[in-house]
Amino acid sequence: MVGIVGFGAYLPRYRIKAETIAKQWGMDANSIIRGLQLNEKTVPGQDEDTITISVAAAKNALLRAQIDPQDIGALYIGSESHPYAVKPSGTIVIDALGIGPHVHVASYEFACKAGSEAMYVAANLVKAGEMKYAMGIGADTSQGAPGDALEYSASAGGAAFIMGTEKVVAEILFTHSYTSDTPDFWRREGEDYPRHGGRFTGDPAYFKHVMGAATALLEKSKMKPSDFKYAVFHMPNGKFPQEVGKRLGFTKEQLEVGWIVPWMGNTYSGSSPTGLAAILDVAKPGDMIFMVSFGSGAGSDGFIFKVTKEITKVQNRAPKLKDYLDKDKIYLDYGEYAKFRKKIKLNE
Amino acid sequence: MITARYHREVPQRYRLEAGKCTKCGYVAFPPRLVCPKCSTKKFKPIVLKDEGKIITYTVIRVGPDKFSKETPYAIGIIELNDKLRLTAQIAGVVDFEKLKIGQKVKLVFRKIQDDGKAGIHMYGYKAVLA
Amino acid sequence: MRDVVVIGAGMTKFGELWGKSIKDIFVEAALKAIEDAGVKQIDSMYVGAMSSGLFVGQEHLGAVMADYLGVTPIPATHVESACASGGVSFRQAYLEVASGASDIVLAGGVEKMTDGADVTEALATAADQEYEVYQGVTFPGLYAMIAHAHMKEFGTTRKQLAAVAVKNHRNGAKNPNAQFRSEITIDQVLNATMVSDPFGLLDCSPVSDGAAAVIVTTMEMAKKLKKKPIKVIASAQASDTIALHSRPSITTIGSVVNAAKKAYKMAGLKPSDIDLCEVHDCFTIAEIVVSEDLGFFKKGEGGKAAEKGLTAIGGKIPINTSGGLKSKGHPVGATGIAQIIELYEQLNGKAGDRQVKGARIGMAQNMGGSGASCVIHILEGGK
Structure with a gap:
């Protein structure tokens, strides 16, 4: 049986409301909220990026899987916002998690499906018998241009899935x-x-x-x-x-x-x-x-x-997505948001 | 900051790896070559616990140029549950007036600084209120 | 070891000296000291400076200053111990004369901080670069953490901290070389822009340019030159962990305790024998903690003592009659020497409006970083 043996998610605490963004650009907030069904979105802290989000989600996945990180043979991260154009995000993530150095690592990019790609490849490597466990992560600090429709949706967060053959939960x-x-x-x-x-x-x-x-x-x-x-x-x-x-x-x-x-x-x-x-x-x-x-x-x-029946054993071993979604929210105004997302031109 | 210098601190900053004196039990973080308590040169590697409490703190409102876009930010001396103390930012504090000595915290993996616009990103631990 | 005395002193005004370079100010102070001592030549010199490499891009200060002072080929050495560089420079000169290696030595200190460097970052190099500074801590931040711990442990208040700044400005207003010659009020300190909680701007010493120099020699040479000798009766130095977080107590500075113990023993004195003391008040809390660690007040009582005026001129132990780092200014490397100069003037009875009556024994406490190094000197004036 091949499947998920551990999963974990992470969302930053910061939020901006659709109406805050709409007000900035003179748009009708109600048409966004009703039309696109977007009330608010997560925003990464200034000290958060795809790598830190991946680490936080992966730590939760490891808490659930309770496996030796050294047994993970591959780690793939799919993202549209890898902090480096050249240098895989996973290199930092494996070192933070104590995985490797005997591990296959790659950054994936396929717009919004890079995360499921990472999961797909991880699962199939395990299925092929190449390794005991493989981790696939989808994480982003999504970009949306100021004033563009994407600005109402582009948010931050991620989820990590450890694929394996024993104690499979899904x-x-x-x-x-x-x-x-x-x-x-x-x-x-x-x-x-x-x-x-x-x-x-x-x-x-x-x-x-x-x-x-x-x-x-x-x-x-x-x-x-x-x-x-x-x-x-x-x-x-x-x-x-x-x-x-x-x-x-x-x-x-x-x-x-x-x-x-x-x-x-x-x-x-x-x-x-x-x-x-x-x-x-x-x-x-x-x-x-x-x-x-x-x-x-x-x-x-x-x-x-x-x-599978294993699911109930692991669900409470780490924070749930709803915990991150509903608790400890910090709302930003547009100026703070623009600063956090580096949309302000600075002297550098 | 050059990359070699950053790279050699990775085990400590990413994974809280420390050394424990085999004779007197002194915990060296970062690891040291000689024990300041008993002069022993033998340490065994340990990993610190990522939970602890605030021993003291401040809110930095005027920062060095590198951190000037992140002010105000809280920073404190954290005593981990294995009694080792370290300095770390306390991230995500909304109301600084509510920060208190003795509050429980947990260390998380965050970006600490950037080496300019084109240099490396530098990561490490920060505390968040538990 | 031979007896060592101070026979001459000179300093620039402290402050923002836009028109003068690091060489200009050091040479100005050194020439004044040489003239004051009435010596024709010096055998050796020390230049205390914390970070001229970062502040002005110039290292190798020993040779630079010997060259511009026109005293080559004498040995000239740059001494660095962060904010204690000046005090350690003085101690090196003391040791060189005491050992018999030289007869007349110039001990100087200098810092030029306003030439455009990131001062906060440069000063932070005195802390643990990898495990404190990396995280974003600053020097006001480190002392602010000491302050919060002291407030929590002993009930010290922001008002008590402010009392230190107010007293030091009152003294500094009477010092012609001080950067800030204006008095301030408790309310002004409490309402100043916050820098690092619980410090406002007026809890912090300023960014300054300045230089100071003294001439040390033997008792015999002083007699030959017919100078009234101010004798160095103790010179002690101690170190502690570089990181504040590594210390067993955040509210006691171990290097101060240890250096003080050695200094009192060497001089055969106790805290109550000291007539006045220059302490390293880089931040208001520093003066409070150090006044306790030097034994003037019980641990935890330093804040109350400052509030009650026990450290003012005329109080139990006048502290920082010069105005301290807070009001006189804190050109880092020059500070330790400027403290010696204040003692030299006080013990010579030449401190003008800020003279401590009958002052005979003076102490100077200079420290580096968050207290990872401390150097203490006790000077005795003539009868």
Whole structure:
């Protein structure tokens, strides 16, 4: 049996409300809150980045898995905001966690699906018998240009998953990936903020790829939406995952637990992985979970998980996603936010 | 700051690795070559606990240039549960008036500073209120 | 060991000396000291400076100053012990004369802090660079942590801290060489811009330029030159852990306790024998803690003593009659020498409006970092 043996999430404490951003740019806050279903988003502290978020999430995953970090043979981090253009984030993360040096490490980038990619490769290396454990992390301190629609969603957080074969808490039954050249959203080398194709990011991009992967996964597994207790899709805003769930035949109830975007924002590579972590926090033995990520450019990774009886042993060993989402929030005004996100031009 | 200098502190700053004197039990953080208490030169490696309490603190409102964009920030002397003391920022404090000597804290992995705009990022431990 | 005496002193005004370079101010102070001593030549010299490399990009200060003072080829040595550089420079000169290696030695100190360097960062090099400074601590921060611990342990108040600053400004107002010659009030100290809690700006010594120098020699030479000798009856130095967090107590400075013990023993004196004391008040709490660690007050009583005026001129033990680092200014490397100069003037009865009547025994306590080094001297005036 191959699957998740430990999982952990982390979100920064800072928040900015959609209405704070809207006020700054003279926009109608209600249209954002109702239209995109985004109330507020997480913001990384000045001392937080993809690396520190990955370490915090991975520590929680290790607390749950209770394995020797030295037994981890690979660690992959998917992110759109790796602090270094050249030098893998994972090099720092493994040293902070006491993993390695006999370990395979790589930084992944595939817009918002880099995290699920890391999970996919980690799981398959374990499945191939190459190593006992492998860790896949999706983490981001997402960028959104000032005044752009993305500014309301681009948030910070991450989730880490340790894949293994013993004491599996969620078995991976099926996977499927779906990819094509679709320029819906991109960031050129050296640019601070991504660009996107506006409404082109919808049907030809998000919906086509998520539906593509999801449909193939359902066919492959010979399962139907009603077989699942939970479903989670990439969450660029509140609306898209609800809409794609509806088109595929999932109910609001199935989406509810993993649909954390209205109060968290889109953590890009960490989006569907944090949604999955929120589900695993409360899942019961036997529950089936359907997950499909989406990364612009574009592609989707789909997973079908079956929760095992091991789950109840590990759930309380580390903080849950809801703990981070609901507790100890610190609200920023736009000026503080601009300073935190280095949007102010300084003398350097 | 050159990278070699940063790199050699990684075991201490990332993982709280210390040395314990094999004779008198003195804990050296960072590890030392000779025990200041009993002059023994033999230490065994240990990893410090990441929980402790605030012994004393201050709120830095005027910082060195490197930290000037992060002021005000709290910093304190933390006594870990294994009695070892170290200096660390106390991150995420909203109301400095509520900081108190004796408060429980936990050490977390954070970015401490950057070597300018193009140099390396430098990480290490900070405390957060437990 | 031979008896060692001070026979001459000279210093620049302390403050922002925009028009003068580090060489200008050192040479100015050294020439004044040489002239005051009435000597024709010196055998050797020491230059105390904490961080001229960072402040002005100039190291090798021994040779630089010997060159510009026009005394080459005499041996000239740069001495560094952070903020105690001046005191340690004096101790080196003392040891060189006492040992018989030289007869007339100049002990100087200098710092030029206003030439554009990041002063906070330069000063912080006196702390543990990897395990204190790396985390973002500053010098006001380190002493502020001592202050919070002292407040918690002994009930010391911000008002008591402020009393130190007010008293030192009152003294400094009477010192023509002081950077700040104005009196301040308790309210001004309490309401000043916060620097590092619980310190406001007026709890902190300023950034200063300045230089100071003294001439030390033997008792015989002083007699030959017909100078009234001020005798060095104790010179003691001690060290402690570089990091504040490594010390068993945050509210006691071990190097001060240890150096004081040695100094009292060497002089055969006890705290009550001291007529006045220059202490290293880089921050208000420093004067309070040191006044306890020198044995003038019981541990924890330093704040109350300052508030009651026991450390004012005319009090039980006048502390920092010069205005201290707080009011006189703190050009780091020059400070230890300037303290000796205050004793020299007081013991010669030439301290003007701030003269301590009948002063015969004076102590100077100079320390580096958060107290990782301390040097103490006791001087005795003639009868």
